[in-house]
């Protein structure tokens with residue numbers, strides 16, 4: 310089984326098929342700090358892996374094995390900084406609880422305003438957003454490639470978009486995006502709709518769309534490593 314190390318997120322940038330009344334928006338980039346070092350360009354095969362690892366749904370190390378947090382690293386302490394209003398905090402807690410319920414174990418320690426936390430979650434104003442105007446969020450992570458372990462994850466939300474917790478048709482659902490970004494923080498990568506159209510790790514989310522439930526495939530992929 311071939312492993313295609315084609316996770317260069319910039320290679321995927323495009324607008325998804327649109328429903329007549331909604332514009333589908335790419336949720337985010339994965340922004341590996343260390344992971345892509347040594348990897349090939351999109352579509353170039355640079356290593357082989359066992360079949361069981363071929364569709365992990367996870368960020369892959371250069372040996373094509375999934376990169377995840379070690380048991381001793383859990384729970385992942387993530388701080389919601391003060392740029393994120395109280396309105397959205399419970400949605401983020403709920404998103405973390407959704408992953409934890411599926412895993413049957415504590416995965417996150419989500420705290421408020423801890424500047425010293427290794428992992429941070431924040432809103433970024435329009436002028437400071439540096440990841441692409443078509444993105445509603447971004448997760449930037451560091452990995453230890455040799456040990457196939459996650460080291461840290463930073464989650465950013467693009468304040469040039471309107472976020473909501475009540476399903477407003479003209480807004481991005483905060484709980485859905487938080488669930489998706491926390492999936493990245495666990496090491497999960499984007500999943501094509503052709504593989505799992507119900508996955509919360511699909512890269513696009515329309516305004517007013519609520520996607521707060523893990524798919525059966527999400528559960529399986531999560532439970533493979535957590």
Ligand SMILES: [Zn+2]
Pocket residue numbers: 336337338339489493499512
């Ligand atoms: Zn994403």
